[in-house]
Amino acid sequence: MDLEDFKPIISDCIAGNQKAMAKLYRQFAPKMFxxxxxxxxxxxxxxxxxxDGFIKVFNNLxxxxxxxxxxxxxxxxxxNVSLEKIRKQHLMFPVDDVAIxxxxxxxxxxxxxxxxxxxxKLIQELPPRYQLVFNLYVIEGMxxxxxxxxxxxxxxxxxxxxxxxxDILKKRVHENFGEINAKNNYTA
Amino acid sequence: MKKDKNxxxxxxxxxxxxxxxxxxxxxxxILSAVSGERRxxxxxxxxxxxxxxxxxxxxxxxxQLNNGDFPGLKKTVIVGQSSAPKVPSETKIxxxxxxxxxxxxxxxxxxATVEPNSSIRNNYSKSNDQNSKSAISTLTADSSPANxxxxxxxxxxxxxxxxxxxPENDYSNKLQAKISNDNAPELxxxxxxxxxxxxxxxxxxxxxxxxGKARWFVGAQVSPEYNVSKGSQxxxxxxxxxxxxxxxxxxxxGISVEYxxxxxxxxxxxxxxxxxxxxxxxxxNSGGKDLQYASAGxxxxxxAVSVDASSNRMSLNxxxxxxxxxxxxxxxxxxxxxEDKTLNSSVIVSPTNFIQNFEYIExxxxxxYTLIDARFDVVMLGGxxxxxxxxxxxxxxxxxxxxxxxxxxxMQSLNYSGTFGLGFKYGLSKRIxxxxxxxxxYFLNSLNTNSSxxxxxxxxxxxxxxxxxx
Numbered sequence: 001m002d003l004e005d006f007k008p009i010i011s012d013c014i015a016g017n018q019k020a021m022a023k024l025y026r027q028f029a030p031k032m033f034x035x036x037x038x039x040x041x042x043x044x045x046x047x048x049x050x051x052d053g054f055i056k057v058f059n060n061l062x063x064x065x066x067x068x069x070x071x072x073x074x075x076x077x078x079x080n081v082s083l084e085k086i087r088k089q090h091l092m093f094p095v096d097d098v099a100i101x102x103x104x105x106x107x108x109x110x111x112x113x114x115x116x117x118x119x120x121k122l123i124q125e126l127p128p129r130y131q132l133v134f135n136l137y138v139i140e141g142m143x144x145x146x147x148x149x150x151x152x153x154x155x156x157x158x159x160x161x162x163x164x165x166x167d168i169l170k171k172r173v174h175e176n177f178g179e180i181n182a183k184n185n186y187t188a
Numbered sequence: 189m190k191k192d193k194n195x196x197x198x199x200x201x202x203x204x205x206x207x208x209x210x211x212x213x214x215x216x217x218i219l220s221a222v223s224g225e226r227r228x229x230x231x232x233x234x235x236x237x238x239x240x241x242x243x244x245x246x247x248x249x250x251x252q253l254n255n256g257d258f259p260g261l262k263k264t265v266i267v268g269q270s271s272a273p274k275v276p277s278e279t280k281i282x283x284x285x286x287x288x289x290x291x292x293x294x295x296x297x298x299x300a301t302v303e304p305n306s307s308i309r310n311n312y313s314k315s316n317d318q319n320s321k322s323a324i325s326t327l328t329a330d331s332s333p334a335n336x337x338x339x340x341x342x343x344x345x346x347x348x349x350x351x352x353x354x355p356e357n358d359y360s361n362k363l364q365a366k367i368s369n370d371n372a373p374e375l376x377x378x379x380x381x382x383x384x385x386x387x388x389x390x391x392x393x394x395x396x397x398x399x400g401k402a403r404w405f406v407g408a409q410v411s412p413e414y415n416v417s418k419g420s421q422x423x424x425x426x427x428x429x430x431x432x433x434x435x436x437x438x439x440x441x442g443i444s445v446e447y448x449x450x451x452x453x454x455x456x457x458x459x460x461x462x463x464x465x466x467x468x469x470x471x472x473n474s475g476g477k478d479l480q481y482a483s484a485g486x487x488x489x490x491x492a493v494s495v496d497a498s499s500n501r502m503s504l505n506x507x508x509x510x511x512x513x514x515x516x517x518x519x520x521x522x523x524x525x526x527e528d529k530t531l532n533s534s535v536i537v538s539p540t541n542f543i544q545n546f547e548y549i550e551x552x553x554x555x556x557y558t559l560i561d562a563r564f565d566v567v568m569l570g571g572x573x574x575x576x577x578x579x580x581x582x583x584x585x586x587x588x589x590x591x592x593x594x595x596x597x598x599m600q601s602l603n604y605s606g607t608f609g610l611g612f613k614y615g616l617s618k619r620i621x622x623x624x625x626x627x628x629x630y631f632l633n634s635l636n637t638n639s640s641x642x643x644x645x646x647x648x649x650x651x652x653x654x655x656x657x658x
């Protein structure tokens with residue numbers, strides 16, 4: 001469905017039509033639940049964030065400009081709700097030492113063994129500040145400068161958190177799935 | 189051929205477009221929350237509209253009152269009472285529902301953060317069924333409030349329920365016990381919803397019935413009353429009048445009955461006694477003509493007096509009306525057939541003032557509005573009273589004590605007065621309260637029927653007493 005298809009649904013949602021809201025929800029909920037799961041530490045927290053996020057979506061649909069991506073807009077709301085929750089619950093400790101991370105390359109055999117659910121679980125087990133920076137940098141593709149501005153931390157802290165996140169994840173992957181194929185050094 | 193991928197790519201590829209079906213109940217939660225928000229916005233609109241309407245009515249009433257239209261005022265009071273408080277009370281209920289829901293969500297999330305539960309994380313799954321199973325296992329195996337899908341679902345209504353029924357904690361315990369024994373999540377949800385709805389209904393009914401419950405208060409009050417003379421007289425009357433009068437303090441008090449229905453408004457009546465007195469005399473001017481008639485040692489020369497030959501009664505004018513003397517008081521000298529024709533034919537010489545005392549039994553009807561409803565209440569009151577004249581006496585203090593010398597003629601036996609006041613009520617116990625009420629009372633009609641005299645004094649009093657609620 002492209003944006004034109006969504007326009008009547010958006011109008012109905014703004015008018016308070018619950019059927020339209022349900023339709024919009026069903027269209028995006030699975031993907032957005034995936035986003036929320038990545039920023040949460042468990043499914044319960046992700047559900048809360050998804051719920052709060054969609055309430056915001058429906059209450060603020062009027063402010064959605066029909067020239068952008070609806071999915072991108074909703075996704076941004078979900079990430080903001082998740083970030084807000086983390087901001088409230090955890091202090092972002094400044095850590096400025098930039099660690100050198102040993103990059104690992106995984107073979108297709110290893111990759112085939114690891115499911116998305118397994119990786120999701122590993123991400124959820126990261127300390128919140130590492131989880132957050134890893135998500136924003138690796139999955140959302142944000143720069144350290146953007147992350148630093150978003151989270152009110154220094155770029156050094158962002159880089160350091162990313163390095164620690166990678167380090168933990170590397171160890172966990174190794175513990176759970178064994179075999180490491182190759183090794184390169186690079187910094188964040 | 190093997191293609192290697194680094195860690196970032198591994199996670200990005202697998203998780204960037206990751207999808208999972210959320211639990212079905214989330215949609216219901218979202219839709220009800222959104223419709224709740226919309227209702228709240230509508231209520232805020234109606235509340236603002238209500239306040240605007242009340243202000244408009246108050247403005248119109250004030251304008252009418254300014255034009256001397258009293259029925260207009262009465263009408264406004266009634267409208268204000270029936271319409272204005274309704275909107276905030278409804279809004280309050282709605283607000284509480286919405287807020288409690290929101291707070292419950294936050295509280296659960298915080299709990300979940302503090303106590304991570306790894307057993308639940310292991311139950312992480314893509315399918316809805318598995319999600320439900322995970323939730324059930326947590327409910328039955330782990331009573332900790334954290335990390336359960338169904339728990340989050342259950343805790344939200346329970347939290348809001350707890351806020352609504354704080355005194356009934358045992359009820360929520362029973363509810364939780366029931367939940368842990370039940371294995372079907374849908375049934376749990378349904379039964380909780382039903383119980384919450386029933387509980388809410390009971391609470392609402394109880395609230396409404398307590399709101400509608402009539403309460404009676406009986407009280408006794410006393411007050412020092414300071415009377416201020418106010419009135420006018422015809423020119424002829426005033427020329428032969430005791431023209432200096434001082435105001436006096438009297439004692440008033442009585443029994444009050446108050447009927448209160450609702451939280452703010454009440455009606456008060458009762459029976460009060462109130463004294464109204466004033467003292468009149470004439471201070472002589474040094475070197476004035478009057479002084480030549482005063483006997484040695486007399487400080488005052490009083491006003492002209494007329495003697496009715498048939499009844500042999502003397503009378504003289506005061507600002508409250510004509511004083512009729514039934515006897516010549518001790519220390520008074522009457523001069524008649526005076527040579528100076530510029531003076532009245534008869535004058536009375538007195539070293540003292542005439543003290544006019546009026547006593548009234550007052551039956552009030554006050555409307556009271558509670559401005560601050562707390563242990564220390566602040567009340568605004570206003571209303572009208574019927575005043576029946578039960579005492580009309582004139583005394584002269586001749587140095588040996590007060591002696592009764594007559595009465596004021598033509599006094600109206602029934603008068604009407606208006607009262608405004610502010611009340612402070614302090615609850616000494618559950619039923620007994622201490623009251624302190626400064627009031628101002630003014631007479632709406634002249635107390636004297638003499639066409640030459642308009643006498644409308646006002647009284648300031650501070651009523652103090654106790655009231656008992658039953």
